[in-house]
Amino acid sequence: MLCSTSDSEDGESEAWKGAAMKLANTVHDPVDSALAAFLDVSEFKEQLGLLWPAVPEWGSVERVHTGVLKCHPGRRCAFEISLKTGSVSHELIGKVYKKERPYVFEVMRAVRRAGFDEHAEFSIPQPLAYVPSQRLLLVTKAKGLHAAQVFLEGDAREQEMAAVRTAQWLVRFHTLTGIPGTVVGSEKVFRKCFRTCERLAECCPSLASKGQLLLEGLEPAFSSLVDVPMAPGHGDFVPAHVFFTDRQVVTVDWDSFALCDPSRDVARFLLGLRRLAERHLGSIRALDPYARLFQEAYLASGDSRVAKNVPFYMAALCLRQAKRFVHRQRSRWQERAEELLNEGLRALAG
Numbered sequence: 001m002l003c004s005t006s007d008s009e010d011g012e013s014e015a016w017k018g019a020a021m022k023l024a025n026t027v028h029d030p031v032d033s034a035l036a037a038f039l040d041v042s043e044f045k046e047q048l049g050l051l052w053p054a055v056p057e058w059g060s061v062e063r064v065h066t067g068v069l070k071c072h073p074g075r076r077c078a079f080e081i082s083l084k085t086g087s088v089s090h091e092l093i094g095k096v097y098k099k100e101r102p103y104v105f106e107v108m109r110a111v112r113r114a115g116f117d118e119h120a121e122f123s124i125p126q127p128l129a130y131v132p133s134q135r136l137l138l139v140t141k142a143k144g145l146h147a148a149q150v151f152l153e154g155d156a157r158e159q160e161m162a163a164v165r166t167a168q169w170l171v172r173f174h175t176l177t178g179i180p181g182t183v184v185g186s187e188k189v190f191r192k193c194f195r196t197c198e199r200l201a202e203c204c205p206s207l208a209s210k211g212q213l214l215l216e217g218l219e220p221a222f223s224s225l226v227d228v229p230m231a232p233g234h235g236d237f238v239p240a241h242v243f244f245t246d247r248q249v250v251t252v253d254w255d256s257f258a259l260c261d262p263s264r265d266v267a268r269f270l271l272g273l274r275r276l277a278e279r280h281l282g283s284i285r286a287l288d289p290y291a292r293l294f295q296e297a298y299l300a301s302g303d304s305r306v307a308k309n310v311p312f313y314m315a316a317l318c319l320r321q322a323k324r325f326v327h328r329q330r331s332r333w334q335e336r337a338e339e340l341l342n343e344g345l346r347a348l349a350g
Contacts, residue, residue: 066094074098076255080141091141092128093252098135105130105137107181107257111232114176122169123250142250144243151239151273151287152280163290166242166269167297169249174231174262174302183230184258186309189316190222196323204326204334210341214319217348221312225261228305233260238272263309266298270310271317274343284339311347318344 064083071077081092095104108127116124126140150162197215201208234241235256243250270291277286299307318340325337 069093081138093125093139093141095137095255096135097137100132100135101137101255102130102132103181104254104257107179108139108254110179111173111176114179116173121248122172123248124254125250125252142243142252144245144248144250146240147242147244148239148276150244151276151290159290160293162244163294164297165244165249166239167294168301169242169251170234170237170265170269171298171302173234173251174265176232179232179259181232181257181259184233184260184264186222186225186261186312189264189313190218193218193316193319196319200319200323200326200337203323204337207322207326207334207337207341210338210345211319211322214315214341214344214348217345218312218315218319221315221348224308225312226305226308228261228263228303228309230259231262233258233262233265235260235265235268237265237268239269239276240272261309261313262303263306264313266295266306267310267313267317269294271314271321271343275321278336278339284343311350314347315344318347
């Protein structure tokens with residue numbers, strides 16, 4: 001990894017005196033970059049320094065290392081931060097947003113107050129600060145074994161445990177009340193499917209007929225949805241966002257939080273498992289035993305009515321993801337988009 005470095009400058013705060021800092025600059029967001037300011041070492045130092053009143057007990061910062069994790073062009077960039085204060089090391093995750101996103105910080109604080117803190121079996125990272133002027137969110141880095149790694153490399157017992165523990169985390173999360181957020185109802189999801197189908201046809205006419213077939217199947221599925229009470233929804237609940245320790249399940253990445261039918265999160269995780277299998281195991285069905293176990297574990301403790309609504313949300317998510325494949329046109333994009341449309345049709349067929 002190529003890095004740039006900067007020495008301490010005269011006149012900076014005591015917390016930064018003597019700091020040795022390395023900032024990864026090998027990843028760029030070419031679309032009106034949210035990360036641009038953070039590729040300048042001195043500016044990054046100044047912006048990160050604004051956060052320190054939130055954690056004064058850490059004392060003076062002696063060393064900082066940062067590295068870019070992932071950029072979503074024109075939207076947000078994530079990076080990791082390792083720093084040392086005295087004899088203590090800290091590992092953090094930072095996110096820079098293109099648009100102001102203070103609600104992510106507030107949602108995370110509300111979820112932790114509701115019982116998902118560092119002492120609980122079901123947890124989320126600690127949000128440390130949000131700086132509106134920089135659109136910068138700072139949270140503690142989740143520790144543990146990545147759920148995606150367990151499903152790909154674990155033995156059968158470990159994979160089964162991962163499916164069950166993940167479902168238990170989601171059931172507990174869906175029982176929370178009093179968490180504020182944008183409402184995403186089934187009508188909004190259904191309406192967006194029409195535009196998604198249009199965009200799919202515009203970008204790839206060869207997939208238009210299959211997209212239209214999926215859209216036609218979504219209409220009766222929408223009409224037959226049962227009334228499941230709204231619940232806090234993670235919005236992007238996939239194996240990549242779940243970590244396990246011996247005693248905890250920790251879920252990260254709260255950018256897509258909304259109040260919604262809990263079936264939406266269940267469908268998102270099922271699709272996440274299938275996409276994981278398609279990318280790494282050569283078959284979209286390779287992790288189906290654990291997808292079934294996850295859904296069974298959720299229904300055993302959660303709202304059993306969710307089973308009725310999952311096919312609708314699964315099909316809608318498949319349509320949306322197929323459109324994204326077509327829009328990005330990366331490796332095997334047309335083949336993968338068609339496979340997602342087929343998956344949506346299978347979901348509607350039961």
